[in-house]
Amino acid sequence: MTDDTPTKTMNMIQAINSALDICMERDKDIVVLGEDVGYFGGVFKATEHLQKKHGKTRVFDTPITECGIIGVAVGMCTYGLRPVPEIQFADYIYPALDQLVSEAARLRYRSAGEYTAPMTVRSPFGGGIFGGQTHSQSPEAIFTHVAGLKTVIPSNPYDAKGLLIAAIEDNDPVIFFEPKRIYNGPFDGHYGKPVTPWAKHPSSAVPEGYYRIPLGKAATVREGNDVTILCYGTMVHVTAGVVAESGIDAEIIDLRTLVPLDIEAIEASVKKTGRCVIVHEATRTSGFGAELSALVQERCFHSLEAPIERVTGWDTPYPHSLEWAYFPGPVRLGQALKRVMES
Template identity: 70%
Template sequence: MTMVQAIRSALDVMMARDERVVAFGEDVGYFGGVFRCTEGLQAKYGKQRCFDTPICESGIVGTAIGMGAYGLHPVVEIQFADYVYPAYDQLASEAARLRHRSAGEFTAPITVRMPCGGGIYGGQTHSQSPEAIFTQVCGLRTVMPCNPYDAKGLLIASIECEDPVIFLEPKRLYNGPFDGHHERPVTPWARHPQAAVPEGYYQVPLDSAAIVRPGAAVTVITYGTTVHVALCAASETGIDAEVIDLRSLWPLDLDTLVNSVRKTGRCVIVHEATLSCGLGAELLALVQEHCFYHLEAPVERVAGWDTPYPHAQEWAYFPGPGRVGAALKRVMEA
């Protein structure tokens, strides 16, 4: 499966398995979503369970919170992550706090899907990577898969979770892995081992990272599209890098990160979002706190520029294999 097909399969499995699961958002019903992730679901399950909404993100998320509080498991789509800001108050002030402020009487078992990141010539309002504003909110879970197998398993786990989950989908990976050198997938998912997705039900735990490339010289911590960029950089430099895909951005699988950095003694953190106050800053702080006496070199971060999204220069803005490879070499030479 492609990642689009894996996401659609997860929704199909859960809607067939649990009548409490409903899917809605802008163009989600008849049209099947702008990226076709919900294609065919309205025809199969009807307009009561897969339907279109007005262009009102705060209303979409607010409605989902109410549905969740009364027993449903809504899966809503924000058409692009850039559009989520009108709904941020609903997520941070209502969904994230509902379990705690009601002493467990109510929960918000909602999943908020949104395509994120650049690479489709979408300009400033269709290309942002806002994950850090969600990982900072206590009560929200934030997830970002980098391959079809994880996408389906994580989405199923998110839908079954009793807490609100922000499910970020790197749109550059919808149709194939991206190595950072090419503006299109280097190979279709059909020829990639992580595209072997079971048809039925399975879960990938929400709080588990994956070691996608074992190594002993340096740890690379990354997620989403830049997992594939990091793998390319490690291969091109010949450095024995251990590449870790976070998968769950928050809560973190801290044990996997700490054990790896204590083994290698070096660390590079890579993400597409802007550098300052990005998730990489928190990751760096955690590595320093837990691995300081094991480090042989300063921790490096490779990220997007501290600038509004530069549409005309987006391929220079993205961390590519060249920038990641240079960071790997610096920490090895330090």
């Protein structure tokens, strides 16, 4: 990819669709399957037109059986295919945990490298649509605990396309979570309402052709010297909005992939700033922020000038009518930044 590569304005859904289309054109072994992904094009339209272009044998609907979707995908991997199953909402991925943990994640090791599981499980996750307890969960920490699985969470259209292509071409299983709250564009971090279309957002200029973003490489969204903020997905936008109004010279790191984790980028940033705030939408207890906090403490202890702060969702069942109070927002993040700067 060069500076003169043609680009097109896309939202995240369109970027994901483009990645799938390009990968299917390049590799005839790639198969897309899931509930309503075919004729209907997916509940969020991420697979729209793919069946018409690539055929019903490569893009097809499945019954409502998540364990069956992932089980079939594992079998496809052993046959030599490269499946991209969609779980319609991350909340419904739990019936497939056994297939993911006991089969997909262990296939390379159990077969001494004779077989791999080159599958990418796509799924919308997180809140933002008032979906309540069954359509809004953020279960990423569960998958980061499983040896053999990779976990990817993009925060913008440009990254979504490049990371998805890299995930599909990876020879190990990847969990690819898509933050539905920013599928169609950035939003007002205070109220969750869109404030500007992706067309005016820098990351909306997406190359039309093939490109990859390597898994395991974080992105520095904003450089700063006062405090490091670690975040991913939707929280990148919340954080950027708060920092812009705070007057604090914060460095914002978008992790992009949780496993593999770019610990070198995290360590370099925290050692420079001496402070660290971690932001994620999932519940606090055993959330991925706990792992990040432990890693920062182990590697950057002598550089820290204040306790590490975590700003997360609450340790409660996901609330329906109160979801905007559940999200880490400007008030709680602002308070955390104030505490670390005053320590």
